[in-house]
Amino acid sequence: MKLWLTGIAAFLSLQLSAQNLNLDNTLAYQLTESLTVEVGQRLAGSEADARAVAWAEKKFKQLGYDKVWVEPFTMQYWQRGQASLTVSAPFHQNLVVTALGGSVGTPFDGISAQVVQFDSLEQLKTATSAQVKDKIVFINKSMGKDKLGTFYGSVVGARAQGAVEAAKLGAKAIIIRSVGTSINRFAHTGIMRYSDDVARIPAAAISVPDAIQLDKMLRLQPELSLQLQMQNKLPGEVISHNVIAEITGSKRPDEIVLISAHLDSWDEGTGALDDGAGVGIVMATGALLKQQAQPERTVRVVLFGNEEGGLVGARAYAAKHADNLKQHVFASESDFGAGRIWRLDTGFGNNSLPFGSALQKKLAHLGIALGDNTASGGPDVSVLKAQGVPVASLQQDGTDYFDYHHTPNDTMDKIEPAAMQQNLEAWLITTTAIANSQLDLRK
């Protein structure tokens, strides 16, 4: 396992020249900008991930947190290699393609095979091996847009499980239309899964314009061949870290109010929306909260590692803290971009619903309505919710989130400073209210 010491040393030496932070309502934006400019992408397990961990420790200290520490965990490291996808005769065109996270590569010379198109994962599941065997499967399902990103769930299955379903039928590889809502020519990455009893075939995504293009080509020439080449690496186990910082509670320090985001990102953008924004928001929340007054309960900010690989840091956190999860009186995560918060959803005990209503009234001036009591709390926090920890979701407007999500286009310039201020204010009000309450939200 590498420790990436050289990069981190070079990085820490920079901090002398780095900008000072102003503890005001622009703090979330400042932090997200600092992370994306000074570290950039931070693929879990990479040297950049280690620099992000060093960045987070440094910033937490600079922000005046009472305690700062890291918690290591072991993870499987996956590295993207170059990828290309070429349409053979008669069209001779290159399509914009990217490997799905976790995918094996192809042989060095690539895989050449006829392509067979399906409208969805569900349609693939009904296919016969005669249709699919020795071919490259292409799943061409488009995705709709709304505030909550509800269409993601119905499309992402092709990304997660497509390789297994295609391989069961003898496919040589699978490509999917990007799980995204933009017609810009970026391919969306994201984690995919293999099954131990099914062959591991390469899996990749093509951009939406390229999916439209390939569909048109197939209408003209149904017997079309593709050549896919990808050089991904799976170097094995490495150590990554959750980074944790606390503002110690003045009256009930053993009661933990956990707010969180994930520090890792995919490697092609700079992870500004996913999840640099969340990192900025929750780091700033703790700092401004302490500036107001020490909270009664302890506010713990957790920056989870390797969310993208499948909540790996969150599971490590839940395992390590299994014995004191009961002391976690609340948990929430910011991980849906940088749009304005428009709804408060809770996951409280029934007796605590009036507290949720009262909290919403404190948020109403920010344009935040009361939602339902089925909040997940966020991807990583859902692991804690499964263990009985009360949660809430400050729902962000994610209408444009999947225009950028998991693409090279997830960069800082997509973030509106005023929306970040609104997020910070909402998180500060929410965290303060819960940290200064005596209520047991489990009840």
Place this chain on the structure above:
Amino acid sequence: MKLWLTGIAAFLSLQLSAQNLNLDNTLAYQLTESLTVEVGQRLAGSEADARAVAWAEKKFKQLGYDKVWVEPFTMQYWQRGQASLTVSAPFHQNLVVTALGGSVGTPFDGISAQVVQFDSLEQLKTATSAQVKDKIVFINKSMGKDKLGTFYGSVVGARAQGAVEAAKLGAKAIIIRSVGTSINRFAHTGIMRYSDDVARIPAAAISVPDAIQLDKMLRLQPELSLQLQMQNKLPGEVISHNVIAEITGSKRPDEIVLISAHLDSWDEGTGALDDGAGVGIVMATGALLKQQAQPERTVRVVLFGNEEGGLVGARAYAAKHADNLKQHVFASESDFGAGRIWRLDTGFGNNSLPFGSALQKKLAHLGIALGDNTASGGPDVSVLKAQGVPVASLQQDGTDYFDYHHTPNDTMDKIEPAAMQQNLEAWLITTTAIANSQLDLRK
């Protein structure tokens, strides 16, 4: 010189399965779609360019043109290689970069050097060699948006002449902020120039988000180094072609009304807006015009080759037809994307201005106003205008043109079918009016 015969043979065999064309108001869109789907990118001089020429000949014949031929010309072929640009310690990030057209590559190991930023080409010109020597110059000038694309002219100089100005001061390479108006993370390519008496240094563009990012990094760390690697090739002279087709005039066949577009495109998108749309519009115009009635004058549709390399096909055309340019009674080009036409500009003799006004009245129902009499006629046609050929410009709304222009994102899905219909109708009205007129527009 290669003749790319294999690709063309494979391509022509496809035509059996290709879609038939409907001669109606959707014809321009159909043609642009056919070109971008069946051929895709068509970098001048490449095998794909040869396939585009074969496509155009085939389609002109299919559309019922009276004569179809090609005119060869010699050109310098340039091929893009892989490009990468890395920010060194402490940031360790890759920026999205593309070679400018015509640029030499770097040595195989790349060029590593400190970066020095300028606001504009003009500021670079005032620099001293002490500031620039052995460095990589970075010109970070942003571009505004309007219907006419007027900001292009004030920004594109850095692309065209930056390498020469930087090399005069001893720079090792130059990178520019993309000449474009989008914050999507695409780098814009386009032709650049060398001067015989100045060293040829590599020239590249980074995307707008990357330019913003690099500027922020330089504020934190003014002594920043970059590593640029590019593997472009300059294989030398090849043959490309102008493709020409005519509807023969019924009464004055020797009088030529020339309408045009350029067939070549940059290599990273599919050249839908630049200039697939123009190709579709003018090819459809001639076909629908003949469908109505044979015109009195000859309507000649010219698809110029290698516009992107610097009007190479247009100059070859002007040279070859030097003796009968006087018989060219009119010329115009469609080469500004696929937005609606909103203004008619002319380049007529003063006696012909009433004809221009009358023509505008025939176009008014399409939302087209009368502009001025200083039209260029379009990039390629400006070469003919310089020889005294009367011209007009049917000005398209180019507000979003430079969001896509010369990027991988210039693809068919960006074109609105209804806008293409409006273009076709305007071209048909204009071409018909001039082809059936006896007026000498030179006067």
